[in-house]
Structure formats: structure tokens, C-alpha cells
Amino acid sequence: MAKIMGILNITPDSFSDGGLYANTDLALTQAKRLITDGADLVDVGAESTKPGANAISPTEEWERMSEFWQGVVDSDLLDISHFSLDTRNPSTAEQFLKLGGKIINDVSGFQDPEMIVLAAEYQATCVVNHFPGKSVGEVHEQKISSISQVTEDLLARAKQMIGQGVDRNKIILDPGIGFGKTPELNWALLAFAAQTPEFEVLIGHSKKRFLGEDRFGKEVNLAAAKRAIETGAAYLRVHEPAWYR
Template sequence: MTEVLSFDRAAIAAGRDRFFAPVGKRPVIMGIVNVTPDSFSDGGLFAAPEAALAQAKKLAAEGADIVDVGAESTRPGHTPVPPDEEWARLEPLLAALVAEAGVPVSVDTYKSITARRALAVGVAIVNDIWGLQRDPDMAPAVAEAGAGVVVMHNRETTDPEIDIVSDMLRFFERSLEIARRAGVSDAHVALDPGIGFGKSRQQNYDALRAAPKLLTLGFPLLIGVSRKSIFKGLPDGLMEGRLVGTLAANLIAAGDGAQMFRVHDVAEHRAAFEVFSALRAAPAKG
């Protein structure tokens, strides 16, 4: 039996537009809440709905512009989660989160049924790690609800020999065609180079350096490097989870024109971006 779901398009549009509104004015911060037992960084910490809601409120208070909730770990070697299990993790949390977080909410999923269920409770953005190309009903679901979407580059396998930037450009052109054909407005799309997904370490660095070229497509660029394995071996200092490497990479990406950043450590990034913005705005002397 097909689920019959309805969407509050006005509320979704308000959250969607609030997410995109700061683009071009200041860096936009997407705070991460994983309700998974096996995420690489914080698996199990926020699996309980009360803990996840408290964490989301904390990130919003620290300056997150949106809270991104995921219920399936997509780290290398992860075990896929069936849609009903994914939704069982999300359902106890999402309605309260939409009502109480104080910022828009996005859902990190590549399954259209999960996205539809989340949109029906007021989530405003779908964050799809397969860029609308894994589930053929994803783009229509986004369009029907009037939501925004983050289109991420991904690959089934890693091939160190390919030109990863050219591959990303081709991938994004396909995703954008899918979005447009379904009726998703260009104004409601952001692109994510997919750091750590289907790329060698060198290709991850190449993808990070490609921000200026990717921006020629005309869409905001979201960077998701928070605590990822590309920073293994770099000094962590006393901070959890490769924070120094994450901050450095995100500031370089911001200097190259990236506008959105998906992070675990919101307060530290808000402070760093305030300094970044102040220095960029300060008039030069001499």
C-alpha cells in the first residue's frame, strides 16, 4: 500500500529560503547530528532522541544555520540501512526537532521514501550523498514538497587514475538535469564535492582545490570535511576529531569561494569564520 503523505509547502519553503538566504553574505554552517550507532566520529552518542534533540539545540545556539540529521552511516565500508530502519531512527526525533531547534532541519538520506517522510514533518532540505542519481524518485520528492537539495558527488569505486574534477563536473551536470526535469528550481540547489566519497587522498585534495572551477556552474558550494580521514596523521592538539585540519581546510575553501560548511564543531567554526569575514572586509592600508 502506497503511503499518502502531505507537505506544508509554505513552512518548507520558509526553512529552505532561510538556509539559502545568507549565501554570498557570510559562511553558512550546517551542524551535524548523527542518530546512528556506527558513524565514524560520533556513532552512538546521539542515538537516543533526547540526546539528539539536545545536541541539535546546542549546535543552533552555537550558531548553526541548519541542523543536518542522518540515520545511516555512510563511512567507507558501512552497512546499508533499510528504509524502515532508517525511518525508525528518525521518526522519534524529527517532529520535535523541526518544532524546537530554532533553525531549519535537513535530512541526510539518499532514499526517497525516507526523504518524503521527513519532508512531511517539516524538514526543509534533503542532503543526498548520491546527487539525485541513486533513487529515481528523489528529485520528484524534493520538487513535490518544494524543498531544497544538496547534491553531492559520489562514485561506486575509487579510481586514482581519473581526473576527479572532470568527473565531478560531469556528475553535477547529470544531477542538475535530473533536478530540472523534476521541477526543482536552480535557486534551491547546492553542490557538494563529496570529500571522502569514492576518491583517493590525492583526489580529495584535488576536489577541495577545485572550488573555483565548481563555482562556475553557478551554485553554492557546500564543503563537508569535518573530522574525516584525510586528516589522519595530522596533529589534533587537545581538540577532538582532527579539528585543526578541518578548520584549516574549511578556511581555505572559504577563501576559494565556498559558501556552506557541514561541521560537527559549530562554535569553533563560527568564531573562525567571524575572523575570516572581518579580515576580508577590512580595508587595506598603504
């Protein structure tokens, strides 16, 4: 069975929850609920990557989440090692790692060399997302249709990271469903784990547009997850962990 990574967006403009968890107390309560509902990990992000989202500075990103992370550290019920940080900024990643964090989920696919240096220094687990561009706007203008391009790009990044000291067993590949791909390729990428059996694969399909008009419903999300699991996905990144238990 794939491990479940619950999604927690500490943003005012999330597509899934509309900024509900920008409040620290509510965010901490939601983190506990995700774990109670069956999440093995909780992935926390403070910058939206939906189409049309505005980029924020690393300073603003950390300001949005620093109080939350302190709450996790101070909690008797939460363990920071069960959390991952969704960020593309090295300074944000470093502050998280200094607090004891272990997992970095870099939506930009570790394009910034400093992120690779940090990952090697702290021996962090790295979720490497396929992100065909330098910015969210640029990525969402792409219409990649080739699964081989996604595979080649991710394997090249993994090779680079290993060459710079990242433990290959701590690299998790994410084919970046919804990031600059055609709808047809997004469906095909549910089975991406079959392309890279030498690495663990995370699939992030939850409530994304390629699922169609019923994308917020349980049935279509579970059908997508079934395809991912059958083809070897090790992790599912989802909004509703209870659906998958």
C-alpha cells in the first residue's frame, strides 16, 4: 500500500480550501486531523502554485509558516519528522531543516543549486517534482505530451543530485501532474512509477483539473489513485486521507 501524504496549504489563495488554514491554530488542528484520518506524512506549503498565482518572496513564505512550525516543535502530539515542507526556496528549506525537518518537497524540481547543497548537507529526503520552466506562469503555458521527456528530465536531475552528495535512496520522483502537461499525459503519468523502478515515486493527482468536472469528488480521485498504486507508486499526495483508508 502506498503511503499517504496529506496536503496542508497555509496560503490565502489555495485552490482547494480558499485560505482556511492561514490561521496557525486552525492549521495545527488540521494537521492533527489529517494524521487521524490516515496520513503518514503531512506536506505543508505557504505558496500557491495554481495557474495565475502570484509568487511570494522567501521572507513572506517563512513569515506565513514560522509560527506553525514552532507549534509543531512545541506540540506533544506532533512530530516534525512526519512533515514535509513544500518550498522552492533554499532559505525556507534551511530554516525548516534546522528545526529538525527531514523531507523537502521542491515543486521546482531542485533547479536551484543551493537546494541540492542543503539536501546533501542535511541528508534530507527529497521529493523532486517535474517542473518544465522557471516560474509557475511559465510552466502553466507548457503543453508537454511526452512521458519520455518527463522521465529523462527527472532521471537527469536525480543523477545530478546523487553526484553532489544526495543519497539516492532519499530521492522520490514526482512526475508533476498538472504542471505544463496535456490532459492526456496527466492521465498517463498516473502510471509513472513503471517508468522509473529504481526510484520511489510520488503521485499528486488530488482534485486536479485533468480529472474533469467531478475532480472534487471521491470516486474519480480513488480511481486515479488505484491506477497509481497498481503501477507501483510509493506515495500519494492527497487532500482527503480518509478516502484512501
